[in-house]
Amino acid sequence: MTADSAPLPIAAGVRARLAQVHPIVPWLLVLLALLPLPLVLPNAYTQYVVNVMAINVILAVGLNIVKGFAGQVTVGHIALMAIGAYASAVLSTKLGLPFWAAMPAAMLVAAAAGAMVGIPSLRLEGAYLALATLGLAESVRIFISGTEWLGAAIGFEGIPPPYLGPWALDSHYAYYYVAMPLALLGLYFSFSILRSDIGRAFKSIREDALAAAASGVNVPKYKVIAFVISALYAGCAGSLQAHMAPGFLHPNNYTITEMITLLLMVVFGGIGHIWGGVIGAILVTIIDDLTRDYYEYRMMMFGAVIVLVVIFMPRGLGGIIDDFLVRRRFNVLRGARQTPRTDVHAA
Amino acid sequence: MAIDMKRTFLGLAAAGALALGTGAPPAHAQDGVIRIGVTLRMVVENGLKYGQMAKEELEAVNAAGGINGKKIEVILLDDECKPDKGIANVNRFIHQNKVHLVMGSTCSSVSLPMVDVTAKEEVPQIVPHSTNTNVTKKGSAWVFRTSVSERFYAAVHAKYLAENAGKKVAYLYTNDGAAIGFANDYMAYMKRTYSAEPVYQAQMQETDLDFRAHLLKIKSVGADVLAIGGQLDAIARISQQALEVGIPSKVRRVAASAASNAPVPELAGDAVVGLIYAAAFNCKDERPVAQAFVKMVQEKYKVRCPDHDFSQAYETAQIVKQALTAAKLGLTDATLKADRLAIRDALANVKNFTGLASGPINFCADPTPQCRDGNRTGILVEYTKGGKDFDTKVLARVSFEPDFGL
Numbered sequence: 219m220t221a222d223s224a225p226l227p228i229a230a231g232v233r234a235r236l237a238q239v240h241p242i243v244p245w246l247l248v249l250l251a252l253l254p255l256p257l258v259l260p261n262a263y264t265q266y267v268v269n270v271m272a273i274n275v276i277l278a279v280g281l282n283i284v285k286g287f288a289g290q291v292t293v294g295h296i297a298l299m300a301i302g303a304y305a306s307a308v309l310s311t312k313l314g315l316p317f318w319a320a321m322p323a324a325m326l327v328a329a330a331a332g333a334m335v336g337i338p339s340l341r342l343e344g345a346y347l348a349l350a351t352l353g354l355a356e357s358v359r360i361f362i363s364g365t366e367w368l369g370a371a372i373g374f375e376g377i378p379p380p381y382l383g384p385w386a387l388d389s390h391y392a393y394y395y396v397a398m399p400l401a402l403l404g405l406y407f408s409f410s411i412l413r414s415d416i417g418r419a420f421k422s423i424r425e426d427a428l429a430a431a432a433s434g435v436n437v438p439k440y441k442v443i444a445f446v447i448s449a450l451y452a453g454c455a456g457s458l459q460a461h462m463a464p465g466f467l468h469p470n471n472y473t474i475t476e477m478i479t480l481l482l483m484v485v486f487g488g489i490g491h492i493w494g495g496v497i498g499a500i501l502v503t504i505i506d507d508l509t510r511d512y513y514e515y516r517m518m519m520f521g522a523v524i525v526l527v528v529i530f531m532p533r534g535l536g537g538i539i540d541d542f543l544v545r546r547r548f549n550v551l552r553g554a555r556q557t558p559r560t561d562v563h564a565a
Numbered sequence: 566m567a568i569d570m571k572r573t574f575l576g577l578a579a580a581g582a583l584a585l586g587t588g589a590p591p592a593h594a595q596d597g598v599i600r601i602g603v604t605l606r607m608v609v610e611n612g613l614k615y616g617q618m619a620k621e622e623l624e625a626v627n628a629a630g631g632i633n634g635k636k637i638e639v640i641l642l643d644d645e646c647k648p649d650k651g652i653a654n655v656n657r658f659i660h661q662n663k664v665h666l667v668m669g670s671t672c673s674s675v676s677l678p679m680v681d682v683t684a685k686e687e688v689p690q691i692v693p694h695s696t697n698t699n700v701t702k703k704g705s706a707w708v709f710r711t712s713v714s715e716r717f718y719a720a721v722h723a724k725y726l727a728e729n730a731g732k733k734v735a736y737l738y739t740n741d742g743a744a745i746g747f748a749n750d751y752m753a754y755m756k757r758t759y760s761a762e763p764v765y766q767a768q769m770q771e772t773d774l775d776f777r778a779h780l781l782k783i784k785s786v787g788a789d790v791l792a793i794g795g796q797l798d799a800i801a802r803i804s805q806q807a808l809e810v811g812i813p814s815k816v817r818r819v820a821a822s823a824a825s826n827a828p829v830p831e832l833a834g835d836a837v838v839g840l841i842y843a844a845a846f847n848c849k850d851e852r853p854v855a856q857a858f859v860k861m862v863q864e865k866y867k868v869r870c871p872d873h874d875f876s877q878a879y880e881t882a883q884i885v886k887q888a889l890t891a892a893k894l895g896l897t898d899a900t901l902k903a904d905r906l907a908i909r910d911a912l913a914n915v916k917n918f919t920g921l922a923s924g925p926i927n928f929c930a931d932p933t934p935q936c937r938d939g940n941r942t943g944i945l946v947e948y949t950k951g952g953k954d955f956d957t958k959v960l961a962r963v964s965f966e967p968d969f970g971l
Contacts (some may be wrong), residue, residue: 263660266653342968362771371740371771372697373648373674375681388658388685431637458647463918468648468674513607561961 245406251399256391265390269462271503272397273455276404278452278483278499279492283408286490287417288444289424290339293477294351297358298335298449299473302328302456304368307377307467310460317380317396317461324460325453332449336442355477362469369467388463399456402513408492411447419450420444424490433528479506479520486527488536573892596897598898599637599889602658604651604669604679605694605878607643608796610828614866616641619668619693622882633888635896642665644675651675654689655682658899665894667905668881671874683707687902689909693881694874696822697746697933698970706932709912711847711881711922713745713822714938716970719750721745721843721943721963722819727759730817731789735765736802738794738821744771747794747821750970762931764788776803782812784786793820793840800824801832802839802849808836817841825872830955837948837955846876846921847946847959858921870955874937883920884939888908888912913937924964937969 259265265339281295306324315323338350350429363371379388380396387393420442422430431437461468479502485497505523509516531538586860601623605616615939620639627636640662644651651670658664658684667683667690667746670676676695683690686795692700696718701710726734733757738744748766755761764786767779780803783791791812793803805816817839821827824842833840848859848870856881862871894904913936916924924942929935942964950956 263657264659266656270653304806350707360740363770366770367887371674371742371745372699373742375677390660398617464678464685466648466652466678466681470674471649507653508643510650510657514613516643517608 241410242406245402248397249402252402255394255398256394262390265394267503267507269397270395271399271500272394273458273462274480274483274499274503275401275496276458277455277480278487278495279401279404279408280448280455281480281484281493282487282490282492283411283420283451284448285443285484286492286495287412287420287424289420290441290444291344291487292335292339292350292351292445292448293481294335294353294355294475295448295452296472296480297355298328298332299360299456299459300362300450300451300469301331302449302453303460303467304362304374304456305453306502307374307460307465308368310317310378311374311376317457318377321454321457321461324457325450327445327451328449328456332445332447332452333442335449336445338390339441339445340438352474352477355472359469362472370468371433372464373468374460375466377460377467379463379465381515390463390540391553393462396491397462400454400458405492405496406455412492416440416443424459478524482524482527484534485524486534487529487533491534491536491539494536494539507526571810573902575605578676585595586656592860597635598665598896599635599666599894600636602655602662602663602664602669603639603641604644604654604658604667604675605641605670607641607673608645609824611868611872611874615671615694615874616643618862618875619878619882621939622879623885623895624920626886632886633894635894636888637696644670644672646670646672646675648675648678651679652682655679657893659683659686659688661901663898663901664688665887665896665901666908668693668729670695672742673700673746676700677703680708687826688905689912691881691885691912693877695741700751701934701937702906702971704932705903706934707909707929709928709937709939711884711926711940712877713843713922713940713943714748714934714970715746716934717943717963717965718843719747719754719939720965720970721945721961722841723751723758724963725945725961726790726817726841727755727761727821732759732761732765733787733789734761734792735783735786735788735790736763736792736794737765737767737776737783738792739771739773739796743823744794744796744799748792750903751792754970759904769799771799773799774802776928777810780812783807784810784812788816791816791818793818793824795821795823797823797826797829798832801829801837802848803838806842814839820964822873825946826874827870827872827955828870830951831953833951835951837951837969839947841945841947841960842874844925844946845940845943846871846873847944847957848872848922849942849957849959850923854919855921871956880920880922880926882920882928884912884915887917923962934971938967940970941965941967 284290284357285290302324305327306320309320309323320385339347342350362368379386419435422435423437427437482499483502484495509519601745607613607616620641621637623637626632630636637753644654657695658952671694673695676692680703684707686943690708696712696715697715698714714876735764736748738748765783795802799878820842824846825844864866892907913928915928923944926939928939944959946957947960949958
């Protein structure tokens with residue numbers, strides 16, 4: 219069993235019972251369990267960090283789809299987030315759309331951009347695809363920096379928070395109830411995709427595109443689908459970032475440094491492991507926050523973590539979980555073989 | 566298997582140590598202490614020294630028993646000139662550290678969203694470096710600025726150059742906030758005052774290295790003035806390349822206030838001779854207060870000629886200390902809101918503060934740029950020598966009315 223196929227880390231007995239109910243039920247239980255979290259957090263700043271974590275989880279889970287499931291080397295994901303963020307900001311400030319309409323629309327804009335990013339992947343692979351997507355990321359950032367109606371290098375201000383009737387969800391506590399359910403929803407869909415035909419097609423492309431094509435998988439189509447789905451996640455994360463108080467966007471938030479941080483989340487968690495990506499996003503957000511006091515050495519520490527993870531945990535936390543599960547199963551099987559077959563002796 | 570386990574353990578230990586071990590425990594708001602959160606762009610040339618000086622200046626009162634018997638605690642963070650980092654820092658200051666005052670930031674693009682946060686949470690904020698006009702135009706009752714606003718800077722050099730060089734200006738600037746502000750305000754002033762349109766304008770990337778194509782075009786349009794907007798490396802590079810392409814010295818060159826930073830003359834060498842810029846302070850200032858400051862920076866921070874980011878960080882710390890002395894503070898959890906209000910009101914009462922700035926600094930209660938842009942005096946400085954031992958001279962000193970440029 220791999221971490222991919224385990225929807226929730228729960229005991230086998232409990233899972234057997236849950237198998238008899240609708241797959242959404244465990245997720246609703248998790249949602250219910252997470253609802254009171256703001257009540258136990260010590261202050262609004264911690265709440266702010268948790269909201270950033272939720273956004274990072276969406277982003278990392280989305281990147282995992284294209285990178286982990288479909289095996290496409292992209293380093294331009296941060297640009298898709300920027301596109302989603304600015305699309306949502308423009309739709310809500312210039313066209314007056316509420317957040318609840320601006321966010322899905324921004325996700326579609328990001329998805330369209332994702333399809334455009336996906337097209338080069340039909341002809342490019344590995345380092346060449348990485349370079350192409352890196353070029354896209356820089357182009358988007360530079361375009362924003364030079365476009366006055368997007369705030370250029372001064373920044374895009376005055377993005378309104380989401381409203382629930384007359385109530386503005388502009389506090390960190392209130393925003394949690396927007397960001398957290400969306401992160402859970404993203405996770406749920408990620409597992410659904412992985413278990414579907416599309417997910418299997420992604421994994422077959424990742425393992426061997428030629429063999430997948432020989433087996434009847436439409437490789438170009440599924441590559442573009444992977445980029446589009448991944449971009450939907452990035453658009454959602456971008457929109458959430460845009461509408462979080464104080465509602466300010468700036469191209470400096472979408473540089474290569476942010477992209478490396480995002481890659482670290484996925485690599486740390488384990489490429490291709492959904493739960494690993496989630497844990498990676500949470501841990502990297504915490505590390506980012508804790509190292510802020512050590513600004514002189516912060517980037518050095520971040521670099522050290524990347525190097526250590528690559529050397530000692532090349533498959534990330536997800537790989538460790540996999541190894542543990544495989545080893546446990548192996549030990550169980552070996553134990554079973556070594557047990558004397560009393561029935562034979564009896565005969 | 567054993568080796569794998571060992572490697573995994575080492576990897577997890579390293580990451581875990583970083584995530585848990587090295588993190589500072591959340592600061593607990595301690596009663597009886599004045600807490601100030603400072604966020605600046607630190608990891609750049611002299612950035613750490615600006616922050617270090619602001620912290621040391623503020624905490625220096627502790628050795629003498631504090632302010633009215635109360636100690637000052639400064640929490641210093643780097644925002645890397647990134648708005649999301651600045652927003653995170655100010656949220657941490659306000660909600661976790663429970664600061665009484667926020668000081669920051671360096672970059673306008675960071676100060677702008679910080680103003681929204683401090684206004685909403687009702688925490689006084691004093692801006693030491695940012696020059697973008699909009700910082701105080703947002704109408705926040707909680708923001709004060711000690712740096713000179715771009716609306717004043719633009720006029721300092723625009724008026725001087727229009728009268729002494731000409732009105733045909735070519736603009737070459739990079740796409741960072743300060744450079745765009747510099748170019749836009751200069752263009753607006755020339756259009757408003759002299760109906761003069763740019764003879765050439767081009768915006769480049771902050772990371773661009775080669776500006777020669779634009780400079781050759783500028784050479785051919787017969788400009789009187791070359792206006793250079795950018796951070797220090799761009800200014801140095803453009804100055805040097807302007808010389809290389811043969812733009813004659815009779816074309817006066819003017820740069821954004823980042824030109825006051827020492828790396829500009831050090832990188833560009835003698836190509837900076839004749840380059841002028843507006844600033845808030847010059848290390849050749851002969852006033853005793855200025856010379857004492859220069860000597861202190863030379864001895865303590867090993868900087869030969871401190872620029873105006875040093876002087877403004879220092880000045881801001883002195884103004885904060887004056888306001889804290891005047892404010893009646895309870896300094897308990899229960900009085901936090903009232904203390905923040907008292908500090909804001911004390912800052913609004915700072916009148917005719919005379920220090921390193923070239924003119925007096927005045928604040929008042931209205932949440933308008935007229936009241937909150939405290940420093941309204943700019944100086945115009947010209948480089949007379951480049952290289953490590955660069956030299957400058959002050960060409961003009963101009964003070965403005967509070968509503969100038971609005």
